[in-house]
Amino acid sequence: MGALSITGIKPGSTSLKLTAGKITKTVPITVLSRNLLSYGPAEGNGLTATVNSDGSLHVTGTATGQWRGLSWTFPCPVQGTVKVSGTSIAGLSFNIKCFDAKGQQLGDQMNLGNSVMAIPAGTVSLFLNVISNEATPTAKGGDLRIQLESGDTAHEWMRPDNTSLKGGVMN
Numbered sequence: 001m002g003a004l005s006i007t008g009i010k011p012g013s014t015s016l017k018l019t020a021g022k023i024t025k026t027v028p029i030t031v032l033s034r035n036l037l038s039y040g041p042a043e044g045n046g047l048t049a050t051v052n053s054d055g056s057l058h059v060t061g062t063a064t065g066q067w068r069g070l071s072w073t074f075p076c077p078v079q080g081t082v083k084v085s086g087t088s089i090a091g092l093s094f095n096i097k098c099f100d101a102k103g104q105q106l107g108d109q110m111n112l113g114n115s116v117m118a119i120p121a122g123t124v125s126l127f128l129n130v131i132s133n134e135a136t137p138t139a140k141g142g143d144l145r146i147q148l149e150s151g152d153t154a155h156e157w158m159r160p161d162n163t164s165l166k167g168g169v170m171n
Helices: none
Strands: 012-020 023-031 042-044 047-051 057-061 069-075 080-086 092-099 105-110 116-119 125-132 140-144 146-150 168-170
Touching: 042 069, 042 168, 047 069, 047 125, 092 140, 105 116, 125 168
Parallel strands: none
Antiparallel strands: 012 023, 042 047, 047 057, 057 140, 069 125, 069 168, 080 116, 080 146, 092 105, 092 125
């Protein structure tokens, strides 16, 4: 018996047709993004986020106050060590928090300052937020390419699989 190794080149779905003698099997194959985040359009607290054609977030507006902004909550897709990387917009910060089944935060938030962390045991959902870090927020307009990936090495930014998750407000 031999082994077969397949390496995905880009995210998407296809199938592999295997034949041995008179037996043929078709196996579905799905290649997922290494970017584990989920986000999408959101509006509130003076900010608006839309998704660019490349999957990055375009954020515009003036936040209604410091530490106010937009948020997205989604199921945690991985356990173990993760790396946060990305680009930012002056005056805006982003962070990722881990929550248990009761909605309680577990561990420290992840951001560019502590970019390699372990997902705490018991984490069931992640919370991404983009907030103003200015005492008196000013008008913003720019693109964010935020990435959360397994391991401790940052790779080139990749569009997340889910860019249609409706966001909310971070108060």
